[in-house]
Amino acid sequence: MDAVGRRCPIPVIELARVIGQVPVGGTVRVLADDEAARLDIPAWCEMRGQRYLGEEPADRGSAYLVRRVS
Secondary structure, eight states, X not given: OBOTTOOTTHHHHHHHHHHXXXXXXXXXXXXXXXXXXXXXXXXXXXXXXXXXXXXXXXXXXXXXXXXXXX
């Protein structure tokens, strides 16, 4: 999911919208260049019971990996 250029809270809102389309056990890769995503995405995972797998560098910003648990 590409949220590059979108500011807080849009990356998390987009993640919430997309996660339901991913099968349980599947992974969402969120591309974002907003610094707030570094804190917001793990916090959202904690609140929603999804698994935050970490951050990796991307061509534009960072990629945040989230596994759908439920």
